[in-house]
Amino acid sequence: MSISIPRGTQDILPGDVELWQQIEKKARQLCEKYQYQEIRTPIFEHTELFSRGVGDTTDIVQKEMYTFEDRGKRSLTLRPEGTAPVVRSFVEKKMFGFAKQPVKLYYMGPMFRYERPQSGRFRQFVQFGVEALGSNDPAIDAEVISLAMNLYKEMGLKKLKLIINSLGDKESRQAHREALINHFQPRIGEFCSDCQKRLEKNPLRILDCKVDRDHELMKTAPSIMDYLNVESKAYFDKVQKYLTQLDIPFEVDSNLVRGLDYYNHTAFEIMSDAEGFGAITTLCGGGRYNGLAEDLGGPETPGIGFALSIERFIAALNAEGIETKLNEGIDCYLASLGEEAKDYTVGLLQKLRLAGFSAERDYLNRKIKAQFKAADRLNAKYVAVLGDDELKNNIINVKNMETGEQVEVALDSVVEYFQELQ
Incomplete structure (x- = not known):
């Protein structure tokens, strides 16, 4: 169920x-x-x-x-x-x-x-x-x-x-209250049960009634302005x-x-x-x-x-058809090729986040093309691609998703690289 x-x-x-x-x-x-x-x-x-x-x-x-x-x-x-x-x-x-x-x-x-x-x-x-x-x-x-x-x-x-x-x-409201009671009382039986109860307790509330709002006495009710x-x-x-x-x-x-x-x-x-x-x-x-x-x-x-x-x-x-810019995207998406590179991105992702960057990686073992599509859905500004070979050579490829420009960055200084981009 x-x-x-x-x-x-x-x-x-x-x-x-x-x-x-x-x-x-x-x-x-x-x-x-x-x-x-x-x-x-x-x-x-x-x-x-x-x-x-x-x-x-x-x-x-x-x-x-x-x-x-x-x-x-x-x-x-x-x-x-x-x-x-x-x-x-x-x-x-x-x-x-x-x-x-x-x-x-x-x-x-x-x-x-x-x-x-x-x-x-x-x-x-x-x-x-x-x-x-x-x-x-x-x-x-x-x-x-x-x-x-x-x-x-x-x-x-x-x-x-x-x-x-x-x-x-308080004085003005009391004078208005008495005027409202005198106005509605002769015909209060024509109003809903709620209004009938409000007549003595709080006649001002009668004016807020949605059931009887079109009653003719509503249009001629005493105005508070006359009693201020x-x-x-x-x-x-x-x-x-x-x-x-x-x-x-x-x-x-x-x-x-x-x-x-x-x-x-x-x-x-x-x-x-x-x-x-x-x-x-x-x-x-x-x-x-x-x-x-x-x-x-x-x-x-x-x-x-x-x-x-x-x-x-x-x-x-x-x-009013007002559209607000909500999804500004993430700073970096980590794409990986190979088991060792994938394992390494766990720690690298943490370093980027602790340095103040919004970052994400793949958790579904997707192919590299699918990882780039995931980066697009997240509106990633950069995609950093790490393969097993790059890992051995201590490098990572960083692609600017807006310009398409790609640079090779030392893996142990990638956080500093992103800090310089700010």
Whole structure:
């Protein structure tokens, strides 16, 4: 009986994984420039972290989490997102006491959500995200957004659209909340059961409903913009000013509601405008979450961050037809003729690798012609051919695969020869 891969997961094979590695490398390099440091949190956490941190009215907590009970009867959940674990670690490890403030972190790793698999969306997916904790400066909102935009741009994406909104501070959100309840309550029976439950708990989440998004009350729902107090409006104006200063185009959409309960003030999404990308155009989402650290037992700490899916990143690259140079080839392929020469290449291969060169040899006892074909498949810059006669004479023939030029090199100085070529 054959065993197949679980639905909603994928194997990333050689030939494909190199693009993943390139994106991950670019993300790490960019974070270094922005002074964000890596944090690694557990794959699973106590379920309460997500029900409290993400919000028990969200689809993630209600429908999508992989939750299980361990042998100690503890409820644990495979992490569905990265912010709550990072903030949990921030509080637990007392990072608010670090000398370097704000604390700027990034993470990269698998997340898990039980949802319907579709193009660019999996049940196990890889997220890259950043979190900046400890600053109320709207300039860091702009910085976080610029980091995400620059990552996409440095990989060649051009058809991007940034949407921003303000969810306001606690006072503004409360006023908007009451207006939403008054708006939806008379006809809430026409909405789905989820929306009916959200009316009192978190009516803002009704605006994010995919089932009732075409209902006429959605179009006339009170806008958060009409309920922003002076402080919230000034904050949002500053964010827009800084984005303009950074030459980052944006659109304000008062209907943008992030799917997690902890957001306030700045909320944003980066979307793909590429033709044929698909119905779900969001590549990246994030926002400010002042209050989350307090909810998880820490001191009052402002924070902002974003998360993006590597899978959707790659889908956007494909939609724009962007080809990236992945296989730069190896430095040298060792071809051998004769048993003694073949045995000698084992040690020579090791010397080349320890000297910093990428190198390979034949392991299938192929003829010399087949060995050259193998070198071509590996895009080898040079092929070094060693036969039993050459071994006795302490020489090796090195062929430049681009020019076809071939030279005879002393076998005991072949490593130095390649070092001089660099």
